[in-house]
Amino acid sequence: MAAATQRYREFRMPDVGEGLTEAEILKWLVQPGDTVTDGQVVVEVETAKAAVELPIPYDGTVREILFPEGSTVDVGTPIITVDTGGPDEPDGAAAKAPADDASDEAGGAAAAREPVLVGYGVSTPSGRRRPRRAAVPAPGASAANGTARAAEPAPEPEPAAVGGGQGAAGRALAKPPVRKLAKDLGVDLAAVVPTGPGGVITRDDVHAAAPAAATPPRAAEPEPAAERAEPTPAVEPQSLASIRERRVPIRGVRKATAQAMVESAFTAPHVTEFVTVDVTRTVRLVERLKADQEMAGLRVNPLLLVAKALLVALRRNPEANAAWDEQRQEIVYKEYVNLGIAAATPRGLLVPNIKDAGSKTLPELSRALGELISTAREGRTSPADMRGGTVTITNIGVFGIDTGTPILNPGESAILAFGAIRDQPWVHKGKVKPRKVTTLALSFDHRLIDGELGSRLLADVAAVLEHPKKLITWS
Structure with missing residues (x-):
């Protein structure tokens, strides 16, 4: 029996x-009847954070798919059953409880060996059972006869000869x-006609012999449909707008994003500062880097240098790279920067991050940035x-937006919005000239970053973008 319980997983x-x-x-990547192997991807799901295979x-062999595509399923709920082979048992054999203690223990051990993924486990039944009470023979009945009946499960009622309801001593x-x-019903058992095997009186026998007054009242018969018919509620006409x-x-990413933004907006006191900066030299540096052999095949654009400028500014202002621990009432200063990059995808806005971005060279940062954005847009984050x-950059300039007031990701200290780069008249070396200009907006958690620290951080980012040579002198 233990082997049979392992057939359907x-x-x-x-x-x-x-x-x-x-x-x-x-x-679903498989259908009923398909053969699957250990480690084979069978389904793609979307969580509040990402799409996952x-x-x-x-x-x-796939036996049954329990939920169709588009269903939202709770963690721990079976979604597919697989026939792993073994003895040919009737359907549902795995779900039936064994009748004796030894089978129960075997079933519990089998459940404990069920292979699972990280994040949930198989419910293991308790190995302890309530001890059976010793059977006490009824007065006048033989001990062997009474013990045997106490140990047996209640038999199904079967027709029996009338008059078999008395024991050896007339009980x-x-x-x-x-x-x-x-x-409770006031029935004399001696007057009841038994129908159970061996002359045993059943519950149905007692109910049949119960006086009419003691019989539980029946539920009132429902009124005929014609008599209890209620007027059909009027159908509310649809408005032109609703049509x-x-x-x-x-659900999914959009639901998680909404919850996170509400939590952030009402938990962390936001402050946003703005600066408009001449990034003409940065744009020229991007063009030179595209022709550099070390950057061949890599993604090189202004966002790359904005990311590098922010990392340099955080190195100069390390107190800005922190987190607020509400439970312990502590500020956690971090000696690493996991740089988040907001990426617009068909599933919604995702903010994956580059681990330990502050320790990467410019080519390494470019490669990591390209992989992060490509993976997010393909839905494989x-x-x-x-x-x-720890901190995030949102590049709203790609949509032609000049600036905004970004909301912090929960648990992060700051987020930098990078606006569109436009040709604008600008005073350069005492003369008004057309220059490449953009606006930066820095939102930060005012519990962690005060006005002075936030201003220094944003000013340093602007200084690097205006004079990219500071990447060398400040790094």
């Missing part, structure tokens, strides 16, 4: 992030619950890439 929705409670099934942890044969029922509206459930950010 349930693969459960894992927690692929930290504390996620649900995920949406995006696409889930591998199955055993070999077999009616009935189990304690049946005796209590007879007492031209489209409603989409809030892993939950690990979304965790642990």
Whole structure:
């Protein structure tokens, strides 16, 4: 029996992030009847953080897909069953509880060996069972006969000969619950005609012999439909506006983003400062770097130098790279920078981060930035890439926007908005000339960064972009 219980395996929705409670099934990659192997990706799901491919942890044949595409499933819920082979048992054999203690223990051990992914486990039944009470023979009945009946499960009622309800000493044969029922209904067991095997009186026998007054009242018959018919509520006519509206459930990345922004806006006191800067020299440096052999094949654009400028500014103002621990009432100063880059994707706004970005050279930073953005747009960002950010850059300039007041990602100290670069008249060396100009906006947590520190940080970013040679002197 233990081997049979292992034939049909349930693969459960894992927690692929930290504390996620649900995920949406995006696409099934297998169908019932398909053969699968251990480690094969069978489904794509979308969590509140990213789209994730889930591998199955055993070999077999897909038996049933339990949820269609588009369903939102709680973590720990079975989503697919697989036939892993073994003895040919009837369907559902794995779900039936064994009848004896030894089978129970074997079943518990089998459940404990169920392979699972990180994030959930198999519920293991307790190995302890409530001891059976020793059978006490009824007065006048033989000890062997009474013990045997106490150990047997309640048999199904079967037709029996009339008049078999008396034991050897004239006592009616009935189990304690049946005796209590007879007492509650005022039925004399000696007068009841038994129908159970061996002349045992059943609950149905007691109810049949109960006086009419003691019989529980029946529920009132429902009124005919014609008599209790209620007027059909009037259908509210649709307005012209509602006909031209489209409603989409809030879930996945957009739901998580909304919750995070509300949490951030009402938890961290935001302050935003702005600076307009001449980035003509930075634009020229980008063109020179594109022709540099060391940067061949890499993504080189103004965003790369903005990221480098922010990293240099944080090195000069390390107190700005911190986090607020509300539970411990501590400020956590970080000696590493996980630089988040906001990326617009078909699934919504994602903010993966480059781990330890402050220690990377310009070519390394360019390579990491290119991989991060490409992966996000393809929907392959892993939950690990979304965790642990310290500061973020949002490049709103690609949409032709000059500036804005960005909202902090929860747990981060600052976010820098990089606006569009435009040709504008600018006083340069005492003369008005057309220059490449942009506006930077820095939002920061005022619990961590006061006005002086925030101003120094933003001024240093602007100084590097105006005079890129500071990348050498300040690095």
